[in-house]
Amino acid sequence: MQAILFDMDGVILEGPRTDPQVYADATSYALSELGIDPASEQREAFRGFDTDIITDHAATHGIDPDEFWQLKDYRASELTHERVRSGERGVYDDVEVLPELAERTTTALVTNNRHRTAEFVGDHFEFGFESVRGRDPSMDGYQRRKPDPYYLDETLDELGVDGGLYVGDSGVDITAGQNADLETAFVRRSHNRSTELPAEPDYELESLTELLDLLETAGSR
Ligand SMILES: [Mg+2]
Structure with missing residues (x-):
């Protein structure tokens, strides 16, 4: 992968x-x-x-x-x-796997949230992302958010790769990933237990730690 x-x-x-x-x-x-x-x-x-x-x-x-x-x-x-x-807004426990994933492959962050916040999260937690991208701070930037593949495509260009996996927690993520010709993985968390998806993701995950196995399987194919 x-x-x-x-x-x-x-x-x-x-x-x-x-x-x-x-x-x-x-x-x-x-x-x-x-x-x-x-x-x-x-x-x-x-x-x-x-x-x-x-x-x-x-x-x-x-x-x-x-x-x-x-x-x-x-x-x-x-x-x-x-x-x-301050910890008022936390991170999920399974994000501890991110640095290991970053050692084994290229990882990046692509969010509909603000670009400044994507940069902050990348710097603050040292997850090893090679690229981070959020929406630009303008009305035009807001219009380019997912399911438009704009920011995903831009990130793939920047990373110099033409394929990969997009991991998200909403239907929009699956649609955007497919629009960018990526494989998609849907993470089930407490807030999206019963979310129905507009399209079938390639994988459903209960935890980000499952990505280690997935990476291994993909590598040996
Ligand atoms: Mg989300």
């Missing part, structure tokens, strides 16, 4: 996604940096990710939507890194 690429949320970091409170706080920060104080209904919309609605509301308040987006993205990353550093 040329490479193993990992999703981040729900595979490495505990829980399927960033806590909504992080985006609520990041939104308050960004709005106050830009000097506006919208009513609660509009504030709610700014917390979300609907780029059309955010662009409309930004126009109403005379702020640059991209600048808002970037500030919110930046702050959400800072807040997330704090939560990870």
Whole structure:
């Protein structure tokens, strides 16, 4: 197997996604940096990710939507890194296998989460990823997230490989992996026990440690 690429949320970091409170706080920060104080209904919309609605509301308040987006993205990353550093947001026990996998093959991180946070996780835990990629801090970057294979394709190019395995915890990961012509593995965790998948993954894993065997089998084929 040329490479193993990992999703981040729900595979490495505990829980399927960033806590909504992080985006609520990041939104308050960004709005106050830009000097506006919208009513609660509009504030709610700014917390979300609907780029059309955010662009409309930004126009109403005379702020640059991209600048808002970037500030919110930046702050959400800072807040997330704090939560990870303090242990408030943990990692799964089986991530201890990642350095060993990195010794045996090329590993990388490709997530729909923010690029800054992907970089932070790569640096903070020393899992041995050769490449890390998250979504760019812009509305365009948000649109390129999985199931679009954009960030997966870019990572494969960077690694100089044309195949491998993508390990994820959601249907979108399986679709994106297939869109990038990768084999796919679905990790069952407590949050996705009963998730139904849009497409059949090549493997289902109960633990990331099973990747060692899988790598061995693939190597001897
Ligand atoms: Mg995930």
